[in-house]
Amino acid sequence: MSLRIQLLGLGLLTLVLPWAGYRYVQELEGALRAGLEQALLASATAVAAALAEREIGSSPDPGRPRTPRNTIYGLPLASAPIIDGYAGDWNLDRVAGRALGESGRFWIGIHERYVYVFATAEDASPVYQRAPTELPYGDRWVIVSNAWPEFGLLFHASAPGIVRPQLTNAPEYAPSGRIESRALAYWREIAGGYGLEARLPLDLIGPRLGLAFIDVDPVSSDEGSGARYRVAVESSWSGSEEPDEFLYRPAALQGLAEQFEQPGKRLRVVDGDGWVLFDGGELDPVERWLEAPTSLPERVFRLILARGDPPYEELEEPRGYLGDAVLRARLGADPTIRWYTRGTDLSAVVVAMVPVRAGGSFGGAVILEQGSDAILTLTNEALVDLMSFTLTASLLVALGLLSYATLLSLRVRRLARAADNALSPEGEIEPALPGRRARDEIGDLARSFSALLKRLRDHTQYLSTLRAKLSHELRTPLAVVSTSLDNLEREAHDDRMAPYLARLRDGTERIDRILNAMSEATVLEQAIADTAPELFELDKVVRGCVRGYSEVYRERRFDYDSDAEGVRISGSADLVAQMLDKLVDNAVSFSAEGSTIRLGLRAAERELTLSVCNSGPRLPATMRSSLFDSLVSLRDPGGQRGHLGLGLYIVALIAAFHRGRVSAEDLPDGSGVVFTIVFPRPAER
DSSP states (O other): OOHHHHHHHHHHGGGHHHHHHHHHHHHHHHHHHHHHHHHHHHHHHHHHHHHTTSOOOOOSSTTSOOOTTTEEEEEEOSSOOOSSSOOTTTTGGGSOOEEETTTEEEEEEEETTEEEEEEEEEOSSOOOOSSTTOSOOOSEEEEEOTTOTTOEEEEEOSSSEEEOOEEEOTTTOOOOSOBOTTOEEEEEEETTEEEEEEEEEGGGOOSEEEEEEEEEEEOOGGGOOSOSEEEEEEETTTTSSSOEEEEEOOHHHHHHHGGGOOTTEEEEEEETTSBEEEEEOOOOOTHHHHHSOOOHHHHHHHHHHOOOOOBOOOSBSSTTBBOOHHHHHTTTSSOEEEEEEESEEEEEEEEEEEEEEETTEEEEEEEEEEEEESSGGGGOHHHHHHHHHHHHHHHHHHHHHHHHHHHHHHHHHHHHHHHHTSBOTTSOBOOOOTTTTOSSHHHHHHHHHHHHHHHHHHHHHHHHHHHHHHHHHHHHHHHHHHHHHHHHHHSOOOGGGHHHHHHHHHHHHHHHHHHHHHHHHHHHHHHHHHOOOEEEEHHHHHHHHHHHHHHHOTTSEEEEEESOTTOEEEEOHHHHHHHHHHHHHHHHHHSOTTOEEEEEEEEOSSEEEEEEEEESOOOOGGGGGGTTSTTOOOSOTTSSSOOOSOHHHHHHHHHHHTTOEEEEEEOTTSSEEEEEEEEEOOOOO
């Protein structure tokens, strides 16, 4: 793991402080919410206790819960509609009507002691009654309720206008002439059908209510029926034996519950099935929270502290029915608290629901709602400032540590790169490392490395001059030994001494050859230093050398391929020839008799590549990096010639003199080795 990552991980520990602050704010937010919930729950409990002595509403059939599919709910109207057949004063866009057959729809409203009905039905062939008691009776409406012995009120007319309903009964719903004067209606033609608006006294309606439209259409002659008219009935209770239950908000409960209304809170009382029997009070408008400006830190903290409350949808779907699935499932259970977001994340609504129990039996529930700031802790400006300062300080510390870690990482990486490049391809050691002047641990490390490299360079320089020193110092003792051996051989001696004298002669000759080789390398180094470069054609030099090798090494075949005729380089032709001698001698030493040694010269735009390839053993993996160093040999040490490993070292010296580079690689098929020398081409003038 890098130093920067380690320090970054250490810097992240500073985030413990804002995390602790976040946990503290969370706990504080929870405590504030709990306090608000307890206060609202206490108020709702007090209202539920006061209503426990009253039966607020129960289904006549406990085994058949009242649902929006089997119940007609009379919505309270803000004002009494004008009975004129128009729906402009009904605000129908806020009220979901009930279906009447396949194409009709109707709405039921309550205002004071009256029930208002607005209904529409599609009819492509309007038929009116021509005269009283004369067939056909024509298209007509029927409102049924089990409060009437005669079963229903009939609304029919001979033309659009005001209609006085008549008592009627099933199944014909025929006119009876008995007028119900307390009811009033208006019949109006609308696009594609009829519209009916009616007003009935509330005491005319019983616990059940239904609406039907009798559609009378003429029968064409090609239908083959004897009847002249076809009658179809579309009713709101289709598929049921009796009309739906009729439910509305009782006036007695209205007066009682109004006593518990509180400013800024909304109070609802629902029955055991979730129908709203009282709805009073108003929540504070959303604009109250929108008017207060919010700073950037407050927006950030709202995002962090957000609890993911569900949106507030007025809790009713359809109007008058508790549509919130969670609250409806908790009806009759223990007191419940729910939070909702409203309009924006700045505003919230907290809802407390408490069951109303009379004599131990469940009769309904009280729902008390209150608007609130979505995150209560953010109403405290000092707390917001403290959280902002803590978070900003922690981020600055983490950023500072990251910057410092980056700086340290860069210094260490630069020191590592300098250490990697301290030894040049030519074998020179550069002891000066960056960062030596720094007065810290990294500076101490750089100074220690520099001192180590300096001692290593001095030792390397000593080793490089040791060869010449040894050659010079050993010449005189070797001459003394050789002279003494010559004198000893001239003296009389028996045959037993002959083998020892022969071995002694052989040893001195080998030492002399070694000293000559060492002297040759030293002389060559000096010669290279004193050689002035000149332009020459490399192809001519190589081609002439190859012809000579064919004469010297007759047991080998030589193959030369070149595309660099006429291309010149700057350097010394003699040194290149000497370099080729070393490479070919090396190739001959490691190849079998009768094998082919291939030489090649290839010209590129900016360089020339000379290669010498021979079959034989592969290069040892452990010595690839030191192959061109001095006194390194791959030959069998038991040989008679006493190789010191100076041949490839001389090759590297000559290549460096020509500003080239030398390398050795195994052949791709592993059958041998190829040595490559790359020479730069001089710029064209």
